[in-house]
Amino acid sequence: MTLLLLMEDDLASERHCLECDGRTLAELLVASTAWLEQHTTEINLLNVYPVPDGDTGTNMCLTMQAATAEVAKCSDLSAAGVAHAASHGALMGARGNSGVILSQILRGFARSLDKQATFNAVDLARALREASATAYKGVIKPVEGTMLTVIRESAEAAIVAAGGTDDLRDVLERVLPAARESVERTPSLLPVLRQAGVVDAGGQGLYRIMEGVVRCLHGETLEAPREAAAIAALTPPEQGYGYDVQYVIQGNDLDLETIRARIAEMGESALVVGDRHNVKVHVHVSDPGEALSYGARQGALSQITVEDMQEQYRQFLAAQALAAESLWSGGRPSDTSTVVVASGEGLVKVFESLGASAVVPGGQTMNPSTQEILQAIERVNGSRVIVLPNNANIVLAAQQAVGLSKKQVVVVSTKTVPQGIAALLALNAGADLDINCQAMTRAANAVQTAEITTAVRAALVNGLNIQNGSYIGLVNGELAATGQDVLQVIREALKKMEAQEKELITVYHGNGVEPLQAQQMADLIRECYPGQAVELVQGGQPHYDYIISAE
Amino acid sequence: MAQVKIVTDSTADLPFSITKELDITVVPLNVHFGNETYRERQDIDEDQFFTRLAEGGAPPHTSPPSPEDFQKAYARLAQLTDSILSIHLSSKLSGTYAAARGAGDALRDRCEIVVIDSTLTSLGLGFIVTEAARAAREGQPLEAVARLARGMVLQTHVLFFVDSLEYLLRGGRIGKAQAILGTMLNVKPLFRLDRGEITLYEKVRTRAKAMERLYEFVADFPHIEKIAILHSTTPNEAHSLARRVDAVYPMGRIFIGKYGPVLGTHLGPGAMGVVVYEGQEELDIRT
Numbered sequence: 001m002t003l004l005l006l007m008e009d010d011l012a013s014e015r016h017c018l019e020c021d022g023r024t025l026a027e028l029l030v031a032s033t034a035w036l037e038q039h040t041t042e043i044n045l046l047n048v049y050p051v052p053d054g055d056t057g058t059n060m061c062l063t064m065q066a067a068t069a070e071v072a073k074c075s076d077l078s079a080a081g082v083a084h085a086a087s088h089g090a091l092m093g094a095r096g097n098s099g100v101i102l103s104q105i106l107r108g109f110a111r112s113l114d115k116q117a118t119f120n121a122v123d124l125a126r127a128l129r130e131a132s133a134t135a136y137k138g139v140i141k142p143v144e145g146t147m148l149t150v151i152r153e154s155a156e157a158a159i160v161a162a163g164g165t166d167d168l169r170d171v172l173e174r175v176l177p178a179a180r181e182s183v184e185r186t187p188s189l190l191p192v193l194r195q196a197g198v199v200d201a202g203g204q205g206l207y208r209i210m211e212g213v214v215r216c217l218h219g220e221t222l223e224a225p226r227e228a229a230a231i232a233a234l235t236p237p238e239q240g241y242g243y244d245v246q247y248v249i250q251g252n253d254l255d256l257e258t259i260r261a262r263i264a265e266m267g268e269s270a271l272v273v274g275d276r277h278n279v280k281v282h283v284h285v286s287d288p289g290e291a292l293s294y295g296a297r298q299g300a301l302s303q304i305t306v307e308d309m310q311e312q313y314r315q316f317l318a319a320q321a322l323a324a325e326s327l328w329s330g331g332r333p334s335d336t337s338t339v340v341v342a343s344g345e346g347l348v349k350v351f352e353s354l355g356a357s358a359v360v361p362g363g364q365t366m367n368p369s370t371q372e373i374l375q376a377i378e379r380v381n382g383s384r385v386i387v388l389p390n391n392a393n394i395v396l397a398a399q400q401a402v403g404l405s406k407k408q409v410v411v412v413s414t415k416t417v418p419q420g421i422a423a424l425l426a427l428n429a430g431a432d433l434d435i436n437c438q439a440m441t442r443a444a445n446a447v448q449t450a451e452i453t454t455a456v457r458a459a460l461v462n463g464l465n466i467q468n469g470s471y472i473g474l475v476n477g478e479l480a481a482t483g484q485d486v487l488q489v490i491r492e493a494l495k496k497m498e499a500q501e502k503e504l505i506t507v508y509h510g511n512g513v514e515p516l517q518a519q520q521m522a523d524l525i526r527e528c529y530p531g532q533a534v535e536l537v538q539g540g541q542p543h544y545d546y547i548i549s550a551e
Numbered sequence: 552m553a554q555v556k557i558v559t560d561s562t563a564d565l566p567f568s569i570t571k572e573l574d575i576t577v578v579p580l581n582v583h584f585g586n587e588t589y590r591e592r593q594d595i596d597e598d599q600f601f602t603r604l605a606e607g608g609a610p611p612h613t614s615p616p617s618p619e620d621f622q623k624a625y626a627r628l629a630q631l632t633d634s635i636l637s638i639h640l641s642s643k644l645s646g647t648y649a650a651a652r653g654a655g656d657a658l659r660d661r662c663e664i665v666v667i668d669s670t671l672t673s674l675g676l677g678f679i680v681t682e683a684a685r686a687a688r689e690g691q692p693l694e695a696v697a698r699l700a701r702g703m704v705l706q707t708h709v710l711f712f713v714d715s716l717e718y719l720l721r722g723g724r725i726g727k728a729q730a731i732l733g734t735m736l737n738v739k740p741l742f743r744l745d746r747g748e749i750t751l752y753e754k755v756r757t758r759a760k761a762m763e764r765l766y767e768f769v770a771d772f773p774h775i776e777k778i779a780i781l782h783s784t785t786p787n788e789a790h791s792l793a794r795r796v797d798a799v800y801p802m803g804r805i806f807i808g809k810y811g812p813v814l815g816t817h818l819g820p821g822a823m824g825v826v827v828y829e830g831q832e833e834l835d836i837r838t
Contacts, residue, residue: 354738421736425738425755426754503756503757503759504757506736506756533757535736535737537736551756
């Protein structure tokens with residue numbers, strides 16, 4: 001027994017690790033990102049509801065990739081320099097609520113290191129504690145049983161460990177099992193997780209990041225898998241990719257892997273996400289024509305944007321100069337502009353016809369990053385901007401963008417598309433921001449929303465036995481109905497929405513539903529609700545066959 | 552000194568019985584269906600107009616009276632009086648006010664003519680005109696009647712909605728920026744007349760809600776002297792709104808009317824609105 005302990009001590013002293021410099025931190029970040037990428041699918045599958053959204057794994061992975069991309073560009077190779085670069089990259093690239101919280105964790109970590117060239121065990125424990133505190137502060141109503149709990153308990157374990165050893169590796173090796181236990185406890189803290197029989201996805205993602213760090217410290221080489229779920233590997237930055245090309249391909253049987261591989265060959269920062277019907281492509285290339293014509297051969301293209309990145313940067317500088325100027329001259333702010341998040345050709349048109357100044361593509365499965373929202377805020381005219389995220393998982397990224405803009409920005413936390421539409425209708429372009437914010441929030445809250453989709457796996461949630469592939473209906477984000485017959489699911493959802501008491505039922509049908517089929521569905525709903533006006537709108541949204549509002 | 556004579560235009564939407572009783576001279580605007588020209592409420596009444604509109608065909612358009620039309624009206628009145636008050640619809644919506652101004656120049660030496668831009672139209676204009684006519688009948692001088700009319704402008708409020716933006720757009724009476732508003736969702740936009748211009752007030756999704764807004768608009772006034780409810784093709788809705796308004800203003804005194812052919816051309820079928828004249832609230836100065 002004594003002998004064994006001695007041997008372990010000997011082994012430990014061999015790889016004694018008292019300080020960590022910036023170069024090592026950068027390596028650890030890259031490795032942990034790669035490890036996270038390998039577990040993207042595992043984390044995505046931890047959705048509480050078996051609906052095709054959330055994609056926590058994808059969101060965290062994209063956020064970490066944004067962090068490491070910034071680190072790769074960073075010239076200050078002190079530990080603090082690398083941490084600040086990662087923090088900035090994650091902040092701008094944050095997608096989904098999990099991505100935003102992750103970016104706050106990196107921010108707290110970086111802030112704690114301040115200007116240090118290296119950090120030791122005590123610094124690490126402190127930085128994790130600061131990371132935890134910053135993450136908690138970043139969320140308006142912190143919920144236990146989430147990533148927040150995992151970072152907090154990990155930090156607590158680090159503080160205890162740092163009291164007993166000055167070896168960074170030892171500290172991390174004690175933090176890791178604590179993080180794992182913390183993740184395993186999440187279902188006991190959060191009833192929805194318990195019901196769904198899953199652990200918290202964000203917590204699991206955070207655990208995988210830490211696991212990647214420890215594995216790297218053990219000398220393992222971690223690489224992003226070729227088959228990483230829905231994410232293309234980031235190629236190292238190169239010169240000459242002057243155009244930012246984005247588009248969505250719509251088709252019947254798109255081969256995501258092939259498209260991703262081909263797009264990744266064309267340029268850098270390739271992001272190819274989606275499924276068999278919709279693929280979103282985002283890539284920086286030197287020849288936008290090549291990327292576009294390739295996409296057009298795969299299916300129908302929509303939401304095409306080609307931007308000259310140099311030009312974008314010049315415009316950004318010009319806009320900032322203008323903003324500064326108007327501050328100096330005390331310029332009167334012009335009318336209020338709006339930035340909304342939506343996907344689906346029809347929904348985009350609806351928002352535009354209601355006067356939305358900019359539509360950021362995204363929604364249930366494609367959460368836009370903080371930077372994408374920020375760019376839209378900067379792009380629209382006027383110094384007062386209202387952001388409508390239209391999805392619970394985009395609210396935090398939108399709020400994060402508020403703090404990054406020089407403009408006066410507020411987020412009206414719309415959680416569904418119909419809420420967003422109601423809010424936009426209530427906008428009075430001449431009124432001031434506070435009054436609009438109140439009126440729009442009130443209007444959004446007066447709308448009941450049902451979202452009808454198909455289950456991506458079997459599950460038992462809210463007492464509903466859901467079979468893989470069956471229809472499910474969410475009412476105001478809560479799982480409310482399931483079954484094989486879509487009409488039956490819609491009828492149950494409408495009943496839960498108390499549609500009988502409302503005036504107007506609006507049915508937005510998705511891109512998976514033929515117009516004739518949707519027309520028949522609207523007629524059937526009219527039969528059930530003769531006292532209500534029923535309007536049918538072609539929404540064209542992916543994944544969700546129907547989004548229905550009652551107001 | 553002779554009694555002041557009151558002149559207005561046909562968009563005041565006043566019934567013939569009232570203009571006759573109060574001796575108000577009405578100069579008509581014109582509605583054109585293709586090559587055919589109709590003088591509002593003389594050659595075509597509102598029922599004939601909306602029937603014709605529903606028949607389809609090329610959409611009608613409108614034109615203001617000519618300065619000559621005003622000259623003739625003023626010349627006829629100048630034989631009976633030496634002071635005329637001519638009150639018209641908003642100069643931002645029509646060339647009528649411009650045509651009236653200057654039309655009386657030839658009569659300047661024998662008759663004083665004051666032309667007022669009411670910044671309103673329909674019964675908003677109608678209320679001002681009838682009150683002015685009553686003051687004139689009481690024998691008040693031109694200056695006092697004109698002051699009364701101008702004072703009423705700021706106390707008269709208009710809110711209306713249209714069933715479809717198509718007609719307002721075609722007539723170019725609202726800006727293009729507002730034009731695209733809600734075309735995907737069948738939105739019922741509510742508008743106010745603000746300093747003579749049609750400005751967006753609120754966007755709602757159903758007629759029921761739009762009617763509710765008209766009611767709320769009325770109910771918010773602490774004091775009301777007169778109310779009119781106007782519609783283009785929905786008398787039943789206008790009456791049900793009147794029953795609703797009865798809670799704040801006796802239904803028997805509500806004027807329920809129909810938009811004339813000229814406003815009908817720009818608002819289309821299914822439009823509805825309210826006009827509120829606040830009047831002077833009698834202040835209780837006892838402490």
